[in-house]
Amino acid sequence: MSKNVFVIAEQRDGKIMKVSYELIGKARELANDLGQDVVAVLMGSGVEAVAGDLAKAGADKVIVVDDPMLAEYVTEPYAKATTAVIKANDPEIVLFGASSIGRDLAPRVSARIHTGLTADCTKLEIDPETKLLNMTRPAFGGNIMATILCADHRPQMATVRPGVMQALESCDKVGEVEKFAVEFTPADMNVEICEVVKTDKKSVDITEAKILVSGGRGLGSAEGFAQLKDLADVLGGEVAASRAAVDSGWIEKDRQVGQTGKTVRPDLYVACGISGAIQHAAGMEESEFIVAINKEESAPIFGICDLGIVGDLNKIVPKLTEALKKVD
Amino acid sequence: MKIVVCAKQVPDTTEVKLDPKTGTLIRDGVPSIINPDDKAGIEAALQLKEKCPGSTVTVLSMGPAQADVALREALAMGCDEAILVTDRAFGGADTWATSSTIAAALKKIDYDVIITGRQAIDGDTAQVGPQIAEHLGLPQVSYAENVEIDGDCLKVQRQFEDRYHIIKVKMPCVITALAELAEPRYMTVAGIVDAYDSKEVKVWGLEDLKDTVDEANIGLKGSPTRVKQSFTKQPKAAGTVLKDLTPDEAVDAIVAKLKEKYII
Secondary structure (H helix, E strand, O other), X not given: OOOOEEEEOOEEOOEEOHHHHHHHHHHHHHHHHHOOOEEEEEEEOOOHHHHHHHHHOOOOEEEEEEOHHHOOOOHHHHHXXXXXXXXXHOOOEEEEEOOOOHHHHHXXXXXXXXXXXXXXXXXXXXXXXXXXXXXXXXXXXXXXXXXXXXXXXXXEEEEEOOOOOOOOOOOOOOXXXXXXXXXXXXXXXXXXXXXXXXXXXXXXXXXHOOEEEEEOHHHOOOOHHHHHHHHHHHHOOEEEEOHHHHHOOOOOHHHEEOOOOEOOOOOXXXXXXXXXXXXXXXXXXXXXXXXXXXXXXXXXXXXXXXXXXXXXXXXXXXXXXXXXXXHO | OEEEEEOOEEEOHHHOEEOOOOOXXXXXXXXXXXXXXXXXXXXHHHHHHHHOOOOEEEEEEEOOHHHHXXXXXXXHHOOOEEEEEOOHHHOOOOXXXXXXXXXXXXXXXXXXXXXXXXXXXXXXXXXXXXXXXXXXXXXXXXXXXXXXXXXXXXXXXXXXXXXXXXXXXXXXXXXXEOHHXXXXXXXXXXXXXXXXXXXXXXXXXXXXXXXXXXXXXXXXXXXXXXXXXXXXOOOOOOOEEEOOOOHHHHHHHXXXXXXXXXXX
C-alpha cells in the first residue's frame, strides 16, 4: 500500500529553497488528513548538515541522498536518485517545487515511473470520501481553473509554484534522518557542465517582499520605474513589474509577476499602469491589499483591486511618495 | 544535421475574454496560433540549418485536422517537411499519453536533435518535452536560451532563476526552447506558396504508428490524470474604484486607506 506524503526538497549551493518549506507546510496538512507522515527528500553534495532544517519545518523524516554527482543540478543524476527513493519507499503523494529545476525533474521522473503529474497546482486537498488528492491548477492560459485526479497510478505527483503554499512556523522538531545511497555510474552524467554563471547576487527575490510597487505598460519607459523605486523605498518595499514592462526591456526579468513570472502574496501590492490581464492577475491576486492606479477606467485590474484610482500615475505616484515621507 | 521540431497549435489564450454576463470563457473566434515557445524552436532550428548546410528541419504536431494550418505556417517559414499526427484515438490525452504518442511518431524518423517548446500557453505544464526525452531515452536540456553546434554535440545555455549553465550535450538529444531562444522570422510570400504547392504535410494516424505505439498509453484511456471538473475563477469581491479625483485627492484617499489597514 502506498504511504506517506513526500516532498522533494530543492537546494542550491547547499541552501534549501523557500519553496521546500512551503511544500512541507502543505504536506503536513495532507498527511494529517491521511493519517500518514511527511517525508522530505534532500539531494545534493555535502548537504547532510541542513537536513535538520527540513524536520524543523515539519517533516517527520528526512531522506538524504548525498553524492558529488548531485553537486549542481543536472537532469539524469537527479532523476535517477529521485526515482530510486520513490521506488524504495512507495509514497502515496510526491510534491515538487515548480521552479526551473522542478519543472525539468518532475516530468522526467513521472514518465520514468509511469504515473500522473499535475503542474503548478494552486490548491491541494484530500477528498474526504475517496481519499484521493484533488489537484487544482489554472488552465487555458490561466483563464479557468481545473481540478485534476490521478486515480489509478502511484505516487500521485504534483508541482507547486514558490509563494503559493505557506510554510509552518519553525519548531524544535527533530526528525529521523536516513542516508540513502544511490549507485551512480559515470554514464549517468550524460551531459557536461562547461560553465556555471551565477547572476548578480544583488538580484532581488520579490516573493520575499511584504510590499511591492509594480509597473506595467502604462509607465511608458524604463525611466518611469524611477518614481516607483522612490515610492517602494519610502514604503520599505520592492519594485516589481508586469510582463509587458519586462519584455520592453525596462526592468529585469526577476522582478516579473505573473503566469510566466513569479507568484507573490505581499501585504500591499500597488499596481501602476498595469492593465491587469489574467496572466498578470494570476501572479498577484492573492495579495492582502491591492491598490491600482491606471488612467483607463475599463482596465481589468479595477475588477480585482481593493482600492482603484482612475488617474495619471505620473502625477499621483510622486505626490504619494512625498505624502508618505511626511507620515514617517 | 536532422532536426525535428515538435510544435503545437494553440488558441491564443492572451486573447481570450470573459463573457461579462455569464462570467464564462468566450472560446469562439479565438485565433489559433503556433505556440510561442515552439515557434522560437522552429526559428532556432532554421538558424541551425543555415549554419550547417545539408541539414533538414521537420516539424511535427499532434492535434486535430485543423493543426494543418499551423504546420503550413512552419513550412512557409522554411521547414522542409511536416508531419501531422492525428487520430480520434489520440484525443483526450494528458501529458503522459501525449508524449507517448509523439515519441511513437518520432521513433519512425531519423533525428539528431529534437526541439520542443518549454510549455504551451493553453496547458502551461512544461511536461511533454521532458517526457518525450524519457520515452526515447535521450538526454534533455530544458529552458534553452541559446543553442550552438559543437561538433557532434550541442552547446546549450540553460536558464535557471539565479544562474545559467553552459551545457555540452551529445546528439541525439532533446532541447526545450524558451521564447527568448530566437525571434521567429516572418513567412515569405514564396514560402507560403511552397507550403501549399511543393511541400506536403504527411498525416499519420494510429495505423501508421502501430509498430511503435503501445495503445494502452494513448488518448483519454491511456491517461493517468483526468480532469474532475473545471470552473471559472470566482471574481474577487470588488473593491472601491475612485475616479475624477485630483492627484492630491487621490493621494489622500490612498494614504487614508493604508493607515486604515495598518500598512503604514
